[in-house]
Amino acid sequence: MKRWNGWGNANTDYPVPPAALEYLTKRLGPLDPTxxxxxxxxxxxxxxxxxxxxxxxxxxxxxxxxxxxxxxxxxxxxxxxxxxxxxxxxxxxxxxxxxxxxxxxxxxxxxxxxxxxxxxxxxxxxxxxxxxxxxxxxxxLERMRRLLDLDETSHLATFQAGVAGPELEEQLKARGYTLGHFPQSFEYSTLGGWIATRSSGQQSYHYGRIEGLFAGAQLETPRGRLEIKPVPASAAGPDVREMLLGSEGRLGVITQAKVRVRRVPEAEGFFGVFFPSWEQG
The missing domain is CATH 3.30.43.10 (Uridine Diphospho-n-acetylenolpyruvylglucosamine Reductase, domain 2)
Known part of the structure; x- marks a missing residue:
């Protein structure tokens, strides 16, 4: 279960490492946590x-x-x-x-x-x-988290908007696909939230920001249902898809989203570079 007063799981403890505690004490003096x-x-x-x-x-x-x-x-x-x-x-x-x-x-x-x-x-x-x-x-929207459709010809997946990152990737991986969008909040944030906040993220540089993956949506508004179809780009008038991206819930509640997915890569590699000193870095 999520912590009620902070980030993470309530069953996981995050003690301050001794080296970090020593550093903080040297910089700030004796610590007296509230x-x-x-x-x-x-x-x-x-x-x-x-x-x-x-x-x-x-x-x-x-x-x-x-x-x-x-x-x-x-x-x-x-x-x-x-x-x-x-x-x-x-x-x-x-x-x-x-x-x-x-x-x-x-x-x-x-x-x-x-x-x-x-x-x-x-x-x-x-x-x-x-x-x-x-x-x-x-x-x-936490109960709206199903994969509704996967079009393997156009590589478009339709999800209910309340699906969180890990569950979204798990459902796609079972079919051999990935969305590849990994914001810092991936563990808990949802597809609908990514669209409504125009999400990015440090680990999303390969597959792209959410605006490059978002193809269409369905949302409920106080005036009725609005469906944004995944049609080719047009020069005729405003792009309603772009209006929805980053709209922060102002236009309505996103209930379904279509996103562009790709085949799971054959291999993944993550690399880090460490330097002995600030000057050498």
């Missing part, structure tokens, strides 16, 4: 939900706390030191496009603001609820 806030302290700060009941909306304090912040330094400070003071009023878990459309209608009728939620790896405050008189509904 203890983390207890989870119960933050759970007690989660107020009553302002949303009406819905079968796909979880309004429990635990779920709302776990979806209240991303992974930026301010987010970690809020969670680790008990400073978080805004929470979604409920978290919805759709499984189909129709569920998403139903939940958008539900949110509109409730006068709620909607926050699309992929892997929760935002470092710029995308998923932090604002202080507002309107209720806030977080829409988590």
């Amino acid at each position: 203890p983390d806030a207890a989870k119960q302290t933050l759970l007690a700060a989660v107020g009553e939900s302002r949303l009406p009941a819905h079968r796909r909306v979880d309004a429990s304090a635990e779920t709302r706390l776990r979806h209240a912040r991303g992974q930026s330094t301010p987010d970690w400070v809020d969670m680790r030191y008990g400073r978080a003071d805004t929470f979604p009023d409920g978290v919805a878990f759709p499984e189909t496009d129709e569920d998403v459309r139903d939940l958008l209608t539900y949110a509109r009728n409730a006068g709620a603001h909607v926050i699309p939620y992929g892997g929760g790896t935002s470092v710029v405050g995308h998923i932090t609820p604002l202080q507002t008189d309107a209720p806030v509904l977080t829409l988590s």
Whole structure:
């Protein structure tokens, strides 16, 4: 299970290496770490939900706390030191496009603001609820993670947008393919999130940034469904595909995405270069 107040798995410990501790002590002096806030302290700060009941909306304090912040330094400070003071009023878990459309209608009728939620790896405050008189509904796509179609002629794969990086690659590898997009947040971030944030990443230089791999999508909007087909490039008018890239959820909720995939390489190599000193490097 993911940590509720930081990056990584809750079952994995990350002690500071002795050499690093010695270095920090020399540079900063004796260290006196501030203890983390207890989870119960933050759970007690989660107020009553302002949303009406819905079968796909979880309004429990635990779920709302776990979806209240991303992974930026301010987010970690809020969670680790008990400073978080805004929470979604409920978290919805759709499984189909129709569920998403139903939940958008539900949110509109409730006068709620909607926050699309992929892997929760935002470092710029995308998923932090604002202080507002309107209720806030977080829409988590974590149950929408299937490979829907693989066209081996055009090398286009269609996924539900909530699939995380490792699961996406696992489903493709079983068919002999790879997407080859590896942002730093690969472990938890999702395909829909990559598109909505125009994702890149240090390990993506060979196969390319997400805009070079993204071919088409389907999204649910407050005005209905929008389908972006994987057609050849055109000089006629604005490119809606480009409008969706980096749109940060403003245009709607991405529910399906078509991406360009390639055959798994016969071999992979990773190389590092080490220099004895800064001057020689």
